[in-house]
Amino acid sequence: MIEAHITCLNPCDIPDLGIKGLKRGEERWISILIAQASKDLTKEQAKGNLRWARQSRRMEKAPKRPPPPFVTRSRPVVPERVDPKIVERVVEVERVVEIRQEIDTEELTRQMKAELLADLVPGLQSVIAQEMGKLMAAQKLQEATQQVPAPAAGMDADQLASVMESVMRRVMPAGGGASSPGARRPSGLADPLFIPDKIVAKDAKAKIDINSKESGETGDLDDAQEALRALKRQKRGRKNVNEENES
């Protein structure tokens, strides 16, 4: 509702409105019609002892809006002081948690954890197996190239730490290690993959002639097979010697 808002600038009286002894800064709200009808009010306003205006008494200060993001401030924004009532806020959060517990989200969480584990564990196992395989291959390579005595069976702490580091590097999601030069996308676990099935259509109507050629020689293939067999025999022999030495 719009009313007349009187603000006293100098001490004065408004006799026809029954207001006496107005002090400087004092405010009064009256009906607009009464204010317009008051001669004393007009007189005092003319003297500069008061001023009045049409206003709504309920009008409040508009909330301070944040500046638009594209406006550059000339001075840095000073962070707001921490409200000492922060403790009360924490209590409110706890209350929310209690309400959620009533909905029995724990059971939901447990189910989700179980599903996630079911997906992750086989992948984790394969990653560990791969890293172990790499380590063993590196050991074999060292043995083959440097002719150093084979290390004792099992793994030392450094090797275990190295494997764990590799596993963790592959398990952790990508993006965090951008600074490392050899950073590669972790394969296997970070993103569960959807591999569709029934990709190969069994009853597809197709006419496909394949370019086929047959080389009359098998020499290279035979050589490769024979060399592989020899390599295996050699490795087996070396392994046996190592075992004999150990025993």
Add this chain to the structure above:
Amino acid sequence: MSEGEIVMRGVGLDMGTMNIVAARRTPKGVETNRIRDAFLDLPAEHRKMLKLSGVNYVATDDGLVIVGDAAYDMANMFSREVRRPLQSGLISAGEIDALEILGILVKHVLGKPAHENEVCYFSVPAAPVDDPDRDVVYHRGILERIVTECGFKAYPSNEALAIIYSECSKDGFSGIAFSFGSGMTNVALAMGTIEGLSFSVARGGDWIDHGAAKSTGSTQARMCTLKEKGLNLLHPQSRDEEALVVYYKTLIEYAIDNVAAEFNKIKGKFALPKAIPIVVSGGTSKAGGFLEFFTKVFDEKRKKFPIEVSEIRAAKEPLDAVARGLLVQALQEYDDED
């Protein structure tokens, strides 16, 4: 089974961006089946015409899909671009339609298995060092599924390592293999079949075509045709060919530099007791004078190269070397069984 007895079980499957190649042992020798890894979809009304012209096609619910080499010819005829199931060496996760076509192509290239769960080694590129966002895991998973659905027991194996199996038996399966493919370049270093280093770079024949086309204001397809017509890297005949040579050189330098960088990372972990050979292979290495050109570029970098190299040679069959190496590994599975 006695040693030397012919084994006709086991298949090697090279899944490339440009070609799919399968290698099999036969009583007479080695049989390789190849198909161009490309397709083009057309409306159904073209079916009759295609039957007459004898091109390879797959009939789908929506129409027709031309596959193989004919896809390129038809694309020119209809002013269209061919589609490829693999982009830059890997299956694109967004190309769901392409998976079905890829499945059919693989099924035809592999043929029927000799027995249930016949061993099939298929090639997988190494993770690219210069593009870590490329998903090798998805690629491997899809191919494993396709090969399995074709009735084989699928084993993934590194693409460049397969070249060492096929080309380095006389070196005790030790060497550095460069597989210059269409989508990417794969590199592996092995000592006695044990992989010491493997990686890929996301640059290959397509990158050369694209770069050369851009610098001369030509098209990638034209550059590819120019290359396949018989470009000689040592004697370029035109401005376009000169541009191609520049990009070939940049690719080779980039691959060699990356080998040095990757090897330096693992240098302290093992030593190479003797000099090892470099073998270059892949469709991109089929350009005339490639081996000499590679050797020339390598010689400029030899002093700073951290590995002692005994010789540089080309694979005997650049398009089949990977499939043959995978076949050697597949045959070995049966050796182990017997």
